[in-house]
Amino acid sequence: MPEVPALYVVARPQLDAQAIEAFLDDENTSWRRTPDSCSAEEIVEIAGRICYMSFGERQSDRTTAEYIANLIDQGHHSVLEHAVWSFILTGVTRAFSHQFVRHRIGFSYSQLSQQYHDESGATAIMPDAIRRNSEAARVWRRTVEASRQAYRELLQLIPASATEASRKEGIRQLRTAARSVLPAGVETKVFVTINGRAIRHFLAQRGDIVGDEEMRIVSAMFLRAMRTEAPELVADFELVDLADGLPLVRQRASPAAQSG
Ligand SMILES: Cc1cc2nc3c(=O)[nH]c(=O)nc-3n(C[C@H](O)[C@H](O)[C@H](O)COP(=O)(O)OP(=O)(O)OC[C@H]3O[C@@H](n4cnc5c(N)ncnc54)[C@H](O)[C@@H]3O)c2cc1C
Numbered sequence: 400m401p402e403v404p405a406l407y408v409v410a411r412p413q414l415d416a417q418a419i420e421a422f423l424d425d426e427n428t429s430w431r432r433t434p435d436s437c438s439a440e441e442i443v444e445i446a447g448r449i450c451y452m453s454f455g456e457r458q459s460d461r462t463t464a465e466y467i468a469n470l471i472d473q474g475h476h477s478v479l480e481h482a483v484w485s486f487i488l489t490g491v492t493r494a495f496s497h498q499f500v501r502h503r504i505g506f507s508y509s510q511l512s513q514q515y516h517d518e519s520g521a522t523a524i525m526p527d528a529i530r531r532n533s534e535a536a537r538v539w540r541r542t543v544e545a546s547r548q549a550y551r552e553l554l555q556l557i558p559a560s561a562t563e564a565s566r567k568e569g570i571r572q573l574r575t576a577a578r579s580v581l582p583a584g585v586e587t588k589v590f591v592t593i594n595g596r597a598i599r600h601f602l603a604q605r606g607d608i609v610g611d612e613e614m615r616i617v618s619a620m621f622l623r624a625m626r627t628e629a630p631e632l633v634a635d636f637e638l639v640d641l642a643d644g645l646p647l648v649r650q651r652a653s654p655a656a657q658s659g
Contacts, residue, residue: 404489404616412442413480414441430455430459440631446481476599482594482629488619493581493583499589505600513546513578514578517574522586523582526613527643552561602633606622606649607648
């Protein structure tokens with residue numbers, strides 16, 4: 400069971416170059432591609448160029464990176480919605496996921512159920528702020544273990560009251576009742592699909608809240624993943640290591656914003 404967050408990129412955008420060629424042929428035009436640009440970045444560029452049909456002679460000298468930077472700078476962010484990734488996020492707390500799923504637009508979620516999944520062996524995740532203090536860590540471990548023990552005891556005690564329901568609904572009733580004693584720090588897993596615009600919104604809104612350590616850690620993981628997947632979509636974000644040893648994601652002001 401993971402006790403630290405892990406982020407797996409399990410699906411990513413794939414441009415169909417042949418279909419794009421067919422489209423360009425039908426339109427009797429062409430597209431000069433930037434060497435080494437990735438599929439996601441090219442999808443964003445193509446979507447942007449469709450708006451102005453800026454192919455062939457109408458294509459400027461801009462590279463894909465410059466084209467995307469300009470789109471972002473101009474606030475034409477809807478184009479980034481065409482690039483979509485799926486992630487599996489594990490080793491995060493239910494407290495974190497509560498905040499995470501507040502992001503509604505451009506996010507789709509599937510999360511581990513505490514009704515269908517027996518949480519008797521659930522791991523709880525110790526916050527770094529507690530890990531740094533041995534006395535706090537002792538209190539935390541004692542309390543979490545007591546909760547876990549209570550959960551297991553309740554599973555044994557309640558079944559008699561669930562005889563009215565079908566077996567499946569009886570188990571749901573039982574686990575729903577027993578989970579009420581589980582701590583907010585219990586580990587969960589989330590399958591999440593997010594588009595490029597929404598990832599940027601999440602990073603901008605959540606990445607640099609100094610006191611929210613778990614959110615900082617996860618934001619940094621998303622930024623690192625995106626730097627591998629489509630670096631130009633997050634080129635205006637930076638990773639900063641703070642004195643507490645944890646990362647912070649910060650968005651640099653755009654040239655347009657700087658010039659007012
Ligand atoms: C520092 C901080 C403290 C917070 N504290 C709390 C708290 O105490 N309690 C709490 O409940 N939540 C809290 N939140 C969560 C916050 O209110 C948002 O629900 C969450 O951050 C998602 O942001 P969002 O709505 O911009 O994102 P999304 O839901 O992804 O929406 C993206 C954007 O789409 C637009 N949009 C989405 N829905 C609508 C709509 N219905 N109408 C019009 N435009 C829409 C908005 O422009 C929005 O920014 C906090 C967040 C932060 C960053």
